[in-house]
Amino acid sequence: MGWIITLIVGGLIGWAAGAILGKDVPFGIIGNIIAGLIGASIGNALGLGIGPEVGGVSIIGGLLGAIILILVISFIMKAFSKNNTANK
Numbered sequence: 001m002g003w004i005i006t007l008i009v010g011g012l013i014g015w016a017a018g019a020i021l022g023k024d025v026p027f028g029i030i031g032n033i034i035a036g037l038i039g040a041s042i043g044n045a046l047g048l049g050i051g052p053e054v055g056g057v058s059i060i061g062g063l064l065g066a067i068i069l070i071l072v073i074s075f076i077m078k079a080f081s082k083n084n085t086a087n088k
Contacts, residue, residue, distance in 0.1 A: 005055035010036030013057065017066035023074055035073075039066025 014032030017039060018025045025031040040057045043049060043065030051060030 002055065006037070006057060007033055009055040009057045009059075010034075010040065010062070012036065013039060013059065013062040013066050017063055017070050020063075021067060021070055021074075023070055025070060026073070026077075035066050035069055036062060039063070039069045041065065042068055 011029060011033040013036035014025055014034070015036075017035060018032065025035050027034070036057070040062030043058060043061030043063070046061075046065065046068075048061035048064050049058040051058055053059070
């Protein structure tokens with residue numbers, strides 16, 4: 001039951017980060033969950049594990065980490081799309 005709660009919280013964090021940035025996370029719900037869980041790991045690694053914790057995930061730290069992750073992914077995807085259009 002703990003993993004289910006963790007996945008739900010990760011999905012909500014990933015969704016919230018995408019909504020704040022106005023960007024869609026690739027792969028829909030699965031992408032939101034992955035962004036939220038990896039974002040929580042990034043947030044904790046950067047010492048941002050602040051605020052309430054639900055399902056083993058710090059809400060504020062996870063959200064900040066997910067925002068950072070989505071910005072990095074967006075930057076990389078933008079760079080690859082520029083390279084693909086320049087090569088044609």
